[in-house]
Amino acid sequence: MSPSTVSRTFSHPHLLRPSTVERVSSVAAELGYVPDGSAQALKTGRRGVIGLVVPDIANAFFPPLIRAAQTAAEKAGLSTIIGDGNEDGTKEAAMVGRLRGQTDGIILASPRTREPVLRSLHEVTRLVLVNRDLAGVPRVLIDSAPGMRSCVRLLAGAGHTRIAYVNGPAASWSNGERLAAIEDACREHGIALTTLRARLPDHDGGRAAAAEVLELGVTAAIAFDDVLGQGLLAGLAERGVRVPHDFSLTACDDTVSATTYPPMTTVGCPIREAGVAAVELLVESLRGSDDGDGNGDGDRVRRLPAEMVVRGTVGRCRER
Amino acid sequence: MSPSTVSRTFSHPHLLRPSTVERVSSVAAELGYVPDGSAQALKTGRRGVIGLVVPDIANAFFPPLIRAAQTAAEKAGLSTIIGDGNEDGTKEAAMVGRLRGQTDGIILASPRTREPVLRSLHEVTRLVLVNRDLAGVPRVLIDSAPGMRSCVRLLAGAGHTRIAYVNGPAASWSNGERLAAIEDACREHGIALTTLRARLPDHDGGRAAAAEVLELGVTAAIAFDDVLGQGLLAGLAERGVRVPHDFSLTACDDTVSATTYPPMTTVGCPIREAGVAAVELLVESLRGSDDGDGNGDGDRVRRLPAEMVVRGTVGRCRER
DNA sequence: CGCTGTCATGCAACCGTTTGCACGTCAAGA
DNA sequence: TCTTGACGTGCAAACGGTTGCATGACAGCG
Numbered sequence: 001m002s003p004s005t006v007s008r009t010f011s012h013p014h015l016l017r018p019s020t021v022e023r024v025s026s027v028a029a030e031l032g033y034v035p036d037g038s039a040q041a042l043k044t045g046r047r048g049v050i051g052l053v054v055p056d057i058a059n060a061f062f063p064p065l066i067r068a069a070q071t072a073a074e075k076a077g078l079s080t081i082i083g084d085g086n087e088d089g090t091k092e093a094a095m096v097g098r099l100r101g102q103t104d105g106i107i108l109a110s111p112r113t114r115e116p117v118l119r120s121l122h123e124v125t126r127l128v129l130v131n132r133d134l135a136g137v138p139r140v141l142i143d144s145a146p147g148m149r150s151c152v153r154l155l156a157g158a159g160h161t162r163i164a165y166v167n168g169p170a171a172s173w174s175n176g177e178r179l180a181a182i183e184d185a186c187r188e189h190g191i192a193l194t195t196l197r198a199r200l201p202d203h204d205g206g207r208a209a210a211a212e213v214l215e216l217g218v219t220a221a222i223a224f225d226d227v228l229g230q231g232l233l234a235g236l237a238e239r240g241v242r243v244p245h246d247f248s249l250t251a252c253d254d255t256v257s258a259t260t261y262p263p264m265t266t267v268g269c270p271i272r273e274a275g276v277a278a279v280e281l282l283v284e285s286l287r288g289s290d291d292g293d294g295n296g297d298g299d300r301v302r303r304l305p306a307e308m309v310v311r312g313t314v315g316r317c318r319e320r
Numbered sequence: 321m322s323p324s325t326v327s328r329t330f331s332h333p334h335l336l337r338p339s340t341v342e343r344v345s346s347v348a349a350e351l352g353y354v355p356d357g358s359a360q361a362l363k364t365g366r367r368g369v370i371g372l373v374v375p376d377i378a379n380a381f382f383p384p385l386i387r388a389a390q391t392a393a394e395k396a397g398l399s400t401i402i403g404d405g406n407e408d409g410t411k412e413a414a415m416v417g418r419l420r421g422q423t424d425g426i427i428l429a430s431p432r433t434r435e436p437v438l439r440s441l442h443e444v445t446r447l448v449l450v451n452r453d454l455a456g457v458p459r460v461l462i463d464s465a466p467g468m469r470s471c472v473r474l475l476a477g478a479g480h481t482r483i484a485y486v487n488g489p490a491a492s493w494s495n496g497e498r499l500a501a502i503e504d505a506c507r508e509h510g511i512a513l514t515t516l517r518a519r520l521p522d523h524d525g526g527r528a529a530a531a532e533v534l535e536l537g538v539t540a541a542i543a544f545d546d547v548l549g550q551g552l553l554a555g556l557a558e559r560g561v562r563v564p565h566d567f568s569l570t571a572c573d574d575t576v577s578a579t580t581y582p583p584m585t586t587v588g589c590p591i592r593e594a595g596v597a598a599v600e601l602l603v604e605s606l607r608g609s610d611d612g613d614g615n616g617d618g619d620r621v622r623r624l625p626a627e628m629v630v631r632g633t634v635g636r637c638r639e640r
Numbered sequence: 641c642g643c644t645g646t647c648a649t650g651c652a653a654c655c656g657t658t659t660g661c662a663c664g665t666c667a668a669g670a
Numbered sequence: 671t672c673t674t675g676a677c678g679t680g681c682a683a684a685c686g687g688t689t690g691c692a693t694g695a696c697a698g699c700g
């Protein structure tokens with residue numbers, strides 16, 4: 001039995017007589033043989049592995065994205081290596097460098113890396129970005145602006161005239177987009193906006209920010225994301241401020257809002273869809289370079305709109 | 321410049337004159353060259369990649385474990401492929417089969433796979449188990465029994481005499497351990513225990529189980545894990561039952577308990593430590609087979625104790 | 641000044657698949 | 671029966687690194 005036949009059993013079984021395939025398969029099963037991925041990769045140039053780098057896998061935003069991406073990748077016959085950049089642009093870039101040699105392409109979700117570094121990375125690796133708008137690099141963008149505008153409108157409709165926005169990570173593209181949308185909508189509705197930044201963009205950061213928010217004399221707040229929002233909720237509760245009776249609050253992402261008490265009004269981001277779309281873009285890139293030696297002509301972008309989800313944290317304005 | 325020199329620049333730079341290393345490195349940087357992982361793997365037999373398979377990456381228990389494991393692996397020069405088994409033993413086993421050809425070894429966290437399948441997998445792959453007690457297979461076990469016993473003692477001390485346990489996944493080893501510990505402690509303290517199983521072991525399952533729990537006429541409940549516990553908390557709140565005033569509740573894992581309202585009394589599992597320990601065991605295995613053709617003599621087990629964390633969901637028994 | 645040992649580098653075989661090509665077999669048609 | 675073509679399988683050369691061994695340069699020593 002020649003190596004070629006064994007190889008064909010696994011890669012191109014239609015070239016072989018069914019009986020042969022059967023024979024080889026059964027022996028392989030008995031021996032516990034599986035083709036060596038490295039050797040296949042070396043010969044074919046396709047490693048069958050993609051990278052997915054996120055700033056913090058423990059942040060509730062990413063697991064659903066990872067899961068969806070991974071499922072989509074698997075359907076395309078690809079395994080997924082997860083990288084955690086630790087909310088640090090430098091580590092993130094280093095991660096990509098390491099992964100480069102063992103993957104066919106890399107998805108960078110919510111990258112914290114600076115633009116020039118990102119660009120040079122893109123020159124040597126197949127890259128897809130999520131929530132980062134860099135012309136020329138394939139990317140999927142969750143457009144939370146409409147949802148954010150709806151939140152402001154909702155608050156305005158409930159009589160609020162002074163609100164606060166609690167910022168997310170400084171290096172986050174999404175944060176910039178959301179802030180801009182809120183500023184815009186506040187202007188439109190004649191609302192006075194104050195912004196602040198939590199110590200850290202996590203639960204405890206939000207909790208600590210509650211005191212600061214209350215001191216501002218606003219009657220409502222918008223949090224960068226659900227995690228921060230949940231923290232605020234806890235911080236407000238600790239101080240005896242009842243939501244939505246005494247204070248209104250909205251957030252973004254819809255990661256944990258359904259499980260808070262009270263359930264939070266937020267902006268429902270299509271996180272899973274973003275993961276799938278990113279894999280699709282990457283798979284396109286991979287195919288593109290197989291056939292023609294093709295630069296995937298054109299600037300490939302997928303925009304996914306995010307809409308408000310009304311739950312129970314917005315009430316009528318009541319001066320304190 | 322011969323290939324050997326380039327190779328040595330990256331793998332064994334100490335064999336070369338520093339000036340040579342410098343020269344090669346700078347040229348490599350300029351060209352964006354990195355050694356091809358597959359070729360290295362093929363020649364050396366070490367792929368530099370390990371697999372980590374979990375039942376559900378979106379379950380709050382796993383991201384911290386993944387993160388810790390990944391960090392530990394990176395220190396050992398290993399990348400990590402994450403696999404999601406979808407809470408399904410069959411898919412999980414298939415996942416391991418696929419990963420086998422592209423990794424040096426696999427960590428199976430909270431496997432749902434049946435024992436015989438697990439055993440046969442272990443024969444053909446380097447395997448490390450987390451929270452599954454299979455003699456002969458290297459494993460790390462989080463021993464939540466002491467913590468669970470403490471919870472029962474705490475409830476007993478607060479005057480509760482009728483409590484309920486809300487089960488987790490049927491195929492979960494941890495669930496069996498926890499249930500046994502609770503049964504034992506209840507006997508000891510003369511507490512009447514009723515058990516039930518949520519429709520699904522997630523937030524909504526817990527929420528729905530709240531009604532059922534209240535019908536049992538118990539004054540306190542222990543949930544399999546924090547996710548279920550948080551769901552119960554929400555379900556109770558919906559029905560106007562105040563925790564801990566009207567009803568007491570404890571959970572396990574300490575994944576989201578600190579962020580619920582009120583913060584939940586739970587059992588703090590050393591999740592991160594478990595992830596690190598699993599990687600250590602796997603790395604030991606890998607080294608073991610390098611040197612001697614070594615069966616890592618002895619049954620390698622790491623037991624990590626989990627202790628109760630008191631927060632705010634247990635109060636004095638008050639008949640309803 | 642020649643011998644010896646050390647150190648840095650080159651040579652070439654090999655890791656386990658894939659794949660273009662050649663070969664052998666067999667059935668159908670002339 | 672011979673030719674022809676289709677089909678299944680084997681041969682051998684790559685893929686891009688690694689590594690034992692050989693080689694050459696050079697310094698120290700007698």
